[in-house]
Structure formats: C-alpha cells, structure tokens
Amino acid sequence: MATILDGKALSKDLKIALADKVKESGLSPKLAVVFDPKNDGSRLYVGMKQRAAAKVGIATEDIAVADDVTTEAVLKIVADLNADPSVTGILVQAPLPEAVNDQQVFSAIAPEKDVDGLGAFNQGMLFGDQPGEYAVAATPQGVMTMLKHYDIDLHGKKAVVVGRSQLFGRPMAALLNNANATVTLAHRYTPREMLLDVLKDADIVVVGVGIANFITGDQIKDGAVLVDVGMNVVDGKTTGDIEFASAEKKASFITPVPGGVGPMTIATLLENTFAAALSQEKN
C-alpha cells in the first residue's frame, strides 16, 4: 500500500508559513496575471491563484486578453508590466489564444519578475544548473518540494518523466538531472515498447501527458515513486494520468489527483512571487 504524497496538506502548511513571512517582511508583493478568459481551465486556475494569493497577503491584478489578441499586443502588455514598479511578479496563464506565441511572451517577461520560471533566461539557468536565485516552473518545483518533504532520495536513481511540455516535462527532467538522478524524458514520439521498457525499472515516474489513466500499475515496478501531474476530467471527475487503483498497490509513494501536484503548483507560484519581491527589494 503506497504512502500518499499529500500535496493538499503540504501546500496548506507552506501557505501558512508564507503568509507569516509576507507579513513580517512589510513588503507588498503584487502578481499580475495575463490570461484568456474564454478558456475555462484558465478561468478556474487563475481564480484559484488569486484566492490563494489574497490569503497569504499577495495582491493580484488580472489582465484578460481578447480571443483575437495578437502576440504583439500581449508583448506590449508584458512590457508595461515589466516597467511597473508596483508589479513584482508576472504570470502568463497558459494557454493563451491560438494566434499568440506563448514562448515568445514568456521570454519577454523580465527575468526578475518571471515568477513562473518559463522564460528562456530562467529556463537556461535551470538547465545549466547555475548557482543563484531564479524562479523555476511552479509545477516541477512543487514536485521537488514534495519529494524532499517525504525524504525521497533522488541521487543515482532511475527517473522517467513522461511528457516534455515547457510548463512541466522539460523543467522536471532538468530538476531531476540536477538532483543527480538518471533521467529518461519520454514524449509522444517515444515508441510504446520503449516507454514500457523504461517504466518497468524506473524508481521514480513523473507523468504529465493529459491522458486519463495513461500509466497503469502493471507497467511499473514494486516500490516505485509515482507523481501524477495529469489534470483530466472524466465523467465530471478530475482524474490523473496514472490509474490510481492499480498503481497504488505497487508504488511506495503516490500523489493523488486531486490533492497532489495541483495544490503544490499554486503554493510554489506564491513562494516564487514572494521571493521575487524580496529580491527586487534588495536590488
């Protein structure tokens, strides 16, 4: 029977500690969120972030873009936010409308305000395992916080990341590599047989492909650590990319969906936002 990696409980403790730090700092962090209001998921998640931010003392400003917005128009919004000294963190909620080049927008955010760590500069710092303070993408960083909290050793372990998105898979692989795990990054072009072959010996499996129950218990080895980044809705129920019922019988640790990675994403974003405000105060 697997130990549950309880992201909901851990994120609550992190937010309580963060609220105290924000209060003691005397700072007024402000997170500007650029998002597509026509995207149901974005409306839900931006709302979750705004409510969580308010509870820890971080102000938010939301900027809704029109569904025919251009990349140039969003770049202008970001430029104005970069120049606004009252804004300490900028988040561009993915996905933006189809016509917009998300990565170009992410990389236009001033690195010191890029609290989602999705811009080229901060991603380059991560991939090069550079020293110093820089924001790392909230979901993978939240996963690392959870693994550390449960004393899960990564050094020399075999890790498989399934999915190579900018938001999750690529930075997740970099973080595990930086932690001295041996990392395989699988993706949509990884042949099924090859995926099954790497999964069967994996010590740690982190999945974020957006396919409900994509990984099942028979594919993983006894004692594996399973982290589910998936966020699917099946028959009105939020479901992960790992078939929990079969996987938790073999795993040593497993994240639930909901209640695992998701809440850690939000808590980590808020920690990144406060860290950015602190850093700007010092410089």
Ligand SMILES: Nc1nc2c(c(=O)[nH]1)N[C@@H](CN(C=O)c1ccc(C(=O)N[C@@H](CCC(=O)O)C(=O)O)cc1)CN2
């Ligand atoms: N710029 C970004 N865009 C997106 C990110 C991101 O980190 N940065 N991540 C996802 C969505 N996401 C945050 O934005 C997110 C998704 C889910 C949750 C969460 O707590 N989910 C709950 C369940 C909620 C439900 O019932 O549907 C849980 O897992 O317990 C938080 C944040 C895409 N875009």
